[in-house]
Structures are given as structure tokens and as C-alpha cells.
Amino acid sequence: MEALMEEKSYSCEVCGLIFTSKNEFEIHSRAHPEVKPHSCEVCGSSFKTKSTLKIHVRIHTGEKPYSCEMCGSSFTGKSHLTVHMRRHVGNKPYGCDVCDSSFTTKSELESHVRTHTGERPFPCEVCNSAFSRKSDLKRHAQIHTGRKPYSCGVCGSSFTEKSSLKVHMHIHTGEKPHSCQVCVLSFTTKSALKRHIQIHTGEKPHVCTVCSSSFSQKTHLKMHLLIHTGVKPFSCEVCSAAFTGKAKLKVHMRKHTEAKQKSCEDNKASFTNKDKIKAQMKTH
Incomplete structure (x- = not known):
């Protein structure tokens, strides 16, 4: 009986846990960050599970099979849709212990906490800048490359991100989709609304x-x-x-502008007086 148990047990070399099922053991092994057996044939990125790889591949194919029934937005993964739906219903399950702010995702909370700690774990390899979020580093890196692939069809302005172009288009359309629930003001960006709300809350x-x-x-x-x-x-x-x-x-x-204007007015008055004197001399 003991020999049979030994034959069916699988021990994890990383953490020492023992499993009786080979399938469970393999799934557990992928939980360790250094073990990423599933690689993308397009870009070489590796993942812990086959399902995560499948979602990643959709970035290359453009496939977005999960759609929001409320606004029509579509996503590569079901979890992304779930997070998106929280924004519609206002569900923010992740709360900050420091300032009571709440967020729809755990990653958003982690990024927010860094505003309190001052931690910036994402450094730029070109300059000495460092960032609290990976997305901020990615956006910053575009400065060094100078690449701005998203162009405005109205005025020709170009941007590093598609979201920046979308915000820019509000200038031409006059659209201000983010409204304050306290007063009547509305804003072109969510960040501008967030800054405005702090006037009402007094948050600093x-x-x-x-x-x-x-x-x-x-x-x-x-x-x-x-x-x-x-x-x-x-x-x-x-x-x-x-x-x-x-x-x-x-x-x-x-001050310089006003001084320049005053000097011009004084010179103008001086020239006018000279013209009057010359005209008067001609009458004599």
C-alpha cells in the first residue's frame, strides 16, 4: 500500500508540496514565476499556463471575443470583460488602507499605493527617470524613440498612444464626456475630472x-x-x-510687455508733438 502511495505522489522541488495527481502537480508547478513552459511563436513571450498564452496570442490576431452588452467594448479575455463591467456598476472591491480610495483592480490599487510609498520600481534604461507603473515607463520610452504612430485626421497632430489621440479629438468635437456629479462642470478627460473632484472633497x-x-x-x-x-x-x-x-x-x-507698450505710446506722443510744432512753424 505504501509503495502504491509513493508511486502516485509528486513532490514540488521549489516549495516541497506533495500531490497525488500528476495533473494537479503540473498546474501547481506553473504557479512558480520561474516556470513558464508556454511560449508565443510570434514574439517569444512565455507564460505559466496554456490559457494565458491563448489570451496573449489574441493581441497579435486582433481577436476580441468577449463583448460588453452595455457599451459594445470588446476584450481578449473574459477577466478583462469582468474588470470592465465593474466600471459600469461602480464596483471597486480593492481599497487603500492609507487614504480610503478604492479601485476596480488589484493592479490599480498596487499602483496607487506607490503614490504613498514613493516607490518607483520601473526605471528607464536610457535616462534616470523611474516610474510607479509599467505603462508609464512604456509611454515615457516613446520620448526617446520619437515615434508617434497615432495621427489626428483633422489637424495632423501626432501622439504616442491611441488613448491620447482619442482625448485630443475632444478638442475638435467639443465633447466633454466626464461630468462632475456635484456641480455642472464636465471635462474632456477622466484625470481632469478626478482633479476637479478634489476641490469638492478637499482631498490633498x-x-x-x-x-x-x-x-x-x-x-x-x-x-x-x-x-x-x-x-x-x-x-x-x-x-x-x-x-x-x-x-x-x-x-x-x-511687466516687460506693459513697459514696451508705454515706451511706444510715449514715442508716438513725441512724434505727434513734433508734427504739431512743424505745422505751427509753417503758419508763421
Whole structure:
């Protein structure tokens, strides 16, 4: 009996678990990240399970067999459709323990948590930039290649991503599909709406590590940090004065514009007076 049990047992060399079924053992073995037996014949990417490979191949074929009955969007995998449906019903099962924000997917939560920890695990191989999300790194890499494959048929502007082109098209159509449920304002992008909502909630998730000042937008925090570093990246081309923010430089430039306009008006008045004197001299 013991010999029979030994014959039917399968031990995992990675974690030591024992299985009586060969099929279960093989499925378990694929759970270890270093074991990816299924490779894509098109791009060489490897996967832990055959079903994951099957979904991946649809990227190359363009096949999207799972469609949303509410909006018509289609997806390569059933899990992608499931996540998409959560957005329609407002289901956000993954909550942040730090700020109570909630998300539709676990990966979105993980990316969000990095805004609190400051972790940026995705570095650029060309420059020293690092990112909290892989998608942000991918988008950044386009800067170095200079490739912008998505072009606007109206004005010819080109973009690195299809989603950026889609947002850009709202400028031409005037469409603002993202509406605030608190007030009547609407926005062209979801991110713009999210920033706007923070006005109503008073949320300021971006905190300065030097003085603990908090801000609703990451760009505001970035500008604030220049106060501590003393860096003034925006310089005046007229008098070389430097500023921490572009808006401050813009205000400063008005002084030069106003001074130039005043000088022109004074010169105009001077020329007018000279013409009057000449005309008066001719009458004598």
C-alpha cells in the first residue's frame, strides 16, 4: 500500500508540496514565476499556463471575443470583460488602507499605493527617470524613440498612444464626456475630472516630505518642492530673472510687455508733438 502511495505522489522541488495527481502537480508547478513552459511563436513571450498564452496570442490576431452588452467594448479575455463591467456598476472591491480610495483592480490599487510609498520600481534604461507603473515607463520610452504612430485626421497632430489621440479629438468635437456629479462642470478627460473632484472633497493626497505641506495635484507638489531645492527652471529671456513656476514667469513677462507698450505710446506722443510744432512753424 505504501509503495502504491509513493508511486502516485509528486513532490514540488521549489516549495516541497506533495500531490497525488500528476495533473494537479503540473498546474501547481506553473504557479512558480520561474516556470513558464508556454511560449508565443510570434514574439517569444512565455507564460505559466496554456490559457494565458491563448489570451496573449489574441493581441497579435486582433481577436476580441468577449463583448460588453452595455457599451459594445470588446476584450481578449473574459477577466478583462469582468474588470470592465465593474466600471459600469461602480464596483471597486480593492481599497487603500492609507487614504480610503478604492479601485476596480488589484493592479490599480498596487499602483496607487506607490503614490504613498514613493516607490518607483520601473526605471528607464536610457535616462534616470523611474516610474510607479509599467505603462508609464512604456509611454515615457516613446520620448526617446520619437515615434508617434497615432495621427489626428483633422489637424495632423501626432501622439504616442491611441488613448491620447482619442482625448485630443475632444478638442475638435467639443465633447466633454466626464461630468462632475456635484456641480455642472464636465471635462474632456477622466484625470481632469478626478482633479476637479478634489476641490469638492478637499482631498490633498500629495504630501511634501520636507515640510508636510499637502496638495491636491502632483504637479503642485512638484512646483512646491522647488522652494526647498532653490531651483528656478523658468527664466526670462529679456532680463534673465528666474522663477519656480511657469505662471510666475508669465506674470513677470507682462511687466516687460506693459513697459514696451508705454515706451511706444510715449514715442508716438513725441512724434505727434513734433508734427504739431512743424505745422505751427509753417503758419508763421
